[in-house]
Amino acid sequence: MQKLADLLIQKIPALQPVPVDFVYLGVQVVFALVMLMAFVAPFAGIVSWVERRIAARMMDRVGPNRVGPQGFFQWIADGIKSILKEDIIPTAADPILFRLAPYLVFAGMFAAFVTIPFSSGLIIADLNVGIFYLIAVTSIVVVGILMAGWASNNKYSLLGGMRSAAQIVSYEIPAGLAILVVVFLTGSLSIQDIIKGQGAYPWQWYLFDNPFMPVAFLSLFISSLAEGNRTPFDIPEAESELVSGYSTEYSGMRFVFFYFEEWANLYLIAAVGTALFLGGWQIPPEVKTWASALGGVVGFTLPHALEFATFFLKSAVIVFIIIWIRWTLPRIRVDQLMSLCWKYLTPFGFAASLGVAVWMVVFPQGVMSVRYALCAGAATIVLYFFYRVAYQVWYSRQPIHVNPFV
Amino acid sequence: MSEYLKNIVETATSVFEGMSITFSHLFRKPVTIQYPDKTERPLTEMIPDRFRGFLKVDMEICTACLACMNDCPIDCIIIKTKKDETSATKERVLTQFDIDEAKCMYCGLCTEPCPTGAIHFTKEFERATEDINDLVFKFVPEGQVIVPYKAPKKEAASGGGGALDEAEAEETADA
Numbered sequence: 001m002q003k004l005a006d007l008l009i010q011k012i013p014a015l016q017p018v019p020v021d022f023v024y025l026g027v028q029v030v031f032a033l034v035m036l037m038a039f040v041a042p043f044a045g046i047v048s049w050v051e052r053r054i055a056a057r058m059m060d061r062v063g064p065n066r067v068g069p070q071g072f073f074q075w076i077a078d079g080i081k082s083i084l085k086e087d088i089i090p091t092a093a094d095p096i097l098f099r100l101a102p103y104l105v106f107a108g109m110f111a112a113f114v115t116i117p118f119s120s121g122l123i124i125a126d127l128n129v130g131i132f133y134l135i136a137v138t139s140i141v142v143v144g145i146l147m148a149g150w151a152s153n154n155k156y157s158l159l160g161g162m163r164s165a166a167q168i169v170s171y172e173i174p175a176g177l178a179i180l181v182v183v184f185l186t187g188s189l190s191i192q193d194i195i196k197g198q199g200a201y202p203w204q205w206y207l208f209d210n211p212f213m214p215v216a217f218l219s220l221f222i223s224s225l226a227e228g229n230r231t232p233f234d235i236p237e238a239e240s241e242l243v244s245g246y247s248t249e250y251s252g253m254r255f256v257f258f259y260f261e262e263w264a265n266l267y268l269i270a271a272v273g274t275a276l277f278l279g280g281w282q283i284p285p286e287v288k289t290w291a292s293a294l295g296g297v298v299g300f301t302l303p304h305a306l307e308f309a310t311f312f313l314k315s316a317v318i319v320f321i322i323i324w325i326r327w328t329l330p331r332i333r334v335d336q337l338m339s340l341c342w343k344y345l346t347p348f349g350f351a352a353s354l355g356v357a358v359w360m361v362v363f364p365q366g367v368m369s370v371r372y373a374l375c376a377g378a379a380t381i382v383l384y385f386f387y388r389v390a391y392q393v394w395y396s397r398q399p400i401h402v403n404p405f406v
Numbered sequence: 407m408s409e410y411l412k413n414i415v416e417t418a419t420s421v422f423e424g425m426s427i428t429f430s431h432l433f434r435k436p437v438t439i440q441y442p443d444k445t446e447r448p449l450t451e452m453i454p455d456r457f458r459g460f461l462k463v464d465m466e467i468c469t470a471c472l473a474c475m476n477d478c479p480i481d482c483i484i485i486k487t488k489k490d491e492t493s494a495t496k497e498r499v500l501t502q503f504d505i506d507e508a509k510c511m512y513c514g515l516c517t518e519p520c521p522t523g524a525i526h527f528t529k530e531f532e533r534a535t536e537d538i539n540d541l542v543f544k545f546v547p548e549g550q551v552i553v554p555y556k557a558p559k560k561e562a563a564s565g566g567g568g569a570l571d572e573a574e575a576e577e578t579a580d581a
Contacts, residue, residue, distance in 0.1 A: 388422070392427050
């Protein structure tokens with residue numbers, strides 16, 4: 001971001017008398033607004049449509065296909081509908097807290113986007129405590145959810161809020177441990193530094209750095225699902241038990257804020273996983289030098305565009321997996337949720353951090369053969385998975401139908 | 407300890423298998439029938455044969471016996487006859503045969519006593535209209551008369567119109 005601001009100061013003479021910090025701040029604020037409007041909001045909306053389509057196909061249905069081509073504008077229609085709905089505040093609700101809660105949830109989620117990188121240059125603020133800031137600021141969401149649950153003056157809302165707080169607070173620990181492992185390897189909390197420590201190819205990713213990293217990645221992934229209230233950890237809003245949990249009493253735009261948070265949070269989960277373990281925006285250096293050599297505007301934007309595409313694709317795959325898990329696994333009980341966190345993820349997180357620390361002492365340069373072996377292992381699992389999918393397709397004895405546009 | 411490890415292994419394998427099953431469903435055709443926009447076959451082929459759509463009377467074989475009118479529990483069938491004064495034989499002719507499909511409850515009691523199977527269900531059911539009177543089906547055009555069908559004396563078994571299906575033909579034979 002600083003590069004862009006420097007470039008602006010060079011190109012626009014009117015900016016030169018202005019103090020540099022103001023220009024930086026202005027660029028950051030503008031970029032944050034642009035990102036909210038041009039990236040996060042459409043992403044959250046489109047993912048809501050994509051999720052419904054994928055869910056439908058997994059249930060042998062068609063899904064929303066009426067608004068626009070293949071129902072693509074469903075999210076816009078839903079948004080307009082929600083804005084036009086009456087904003088109902090129950091008489092017995094706490095009027096101030098009830099109104100405030102959606103904004104806290106929204107702000108907590110969106111503030112986390114500040115440190116999410118899109119390419120080597122596209123990041124609002126590359127904080128030196130980036131990943132720590134991200135964990136800290138997403139905790140505001142808990143406050144918002146608990147506030148919504150309490151202020152609604154409804155037993156289901158309160159139960160949802162309490163469950164959510166218990167869940168998010170417990171799962172911070174395995175998530176934090178998994179992130180700590182990456183910080184060991186990098187020696188920095190800045191997300192850009194973490195990405196720069198990795199490479200474009202899978203064997204250069206932190207995921208395959210040593211045998212303990214896949215454990216850390218899985219525990220981070222599971223904890224992120226729990227922190228994002230996604231199935232199978234959606235007990236705070238379990239619709240069959242709690243109506244809609246903490247958002248039961250909300251309607252109109254305030255309700256949308258909760259769901260917006262949820263879907264935007266999907267990208268957040270995916271982006272953190274991508275940045276920390278899957279090489280982030282790294283593209284092969286040959287491609288980068290080739291793109292930069294084109295010169296001019298293309299030479300400046302193309303490397304960033306390629307990096308953005310890489311980062312986005314990796315994140316999109318994780319988002320798809322999260323959606324896919326939602327429509328595969330049933331919701332788990334509260335006691336199962338707690339035993340998974342405290343009896344399984346936390347010990348494994350500690351074991352992984354200890355293992356990585358020992359590994360770093362024994363092999364300060366890393367072991368390439370182990371990296372290749374882990375890559376091969378992961379590839380084998382993926383291939384075996386597709387073999388199982390082929391088996392399931394064969395076993396169902398249904399004609400194969402690949403076209404997603406029904 | 408062994409249970410602890412067993413739990414982990416079972417979780418991993420069952421999630422793996424479950425996800426392979428849900429993923430395989432992405433390669434299946436949705437079962438949804440997108441009526442009325444997209445139907446793979448014409449609607450009449452998809453509707454079962456004994457579907458109770460609108461009632462229809464085949465006036466070629468209607469005997470004007472009034473059995474359907476008398477059997478209708480909600481009186482949605484109105485049949486009027488008169489002696490045709492203009493003809494030499496002064497035979498009985500139908501002047502009105504109205505079925506109010508809006509009132510009809512599709513019980514099928516009228517189709518059972520019909521000696522020739524003239525009154526029968528069709529597969530047609532799409533008749534949304536702004537005026538409920540549009541749903542009164544007039545089988546005798548207004549101002550006209552229709553001469554009822556008279557079954558041949560001996561060959562009643564082979565009688566009946568070409569429109570009759572097998573089941574109805576049997577019924578006729580029994581009657």
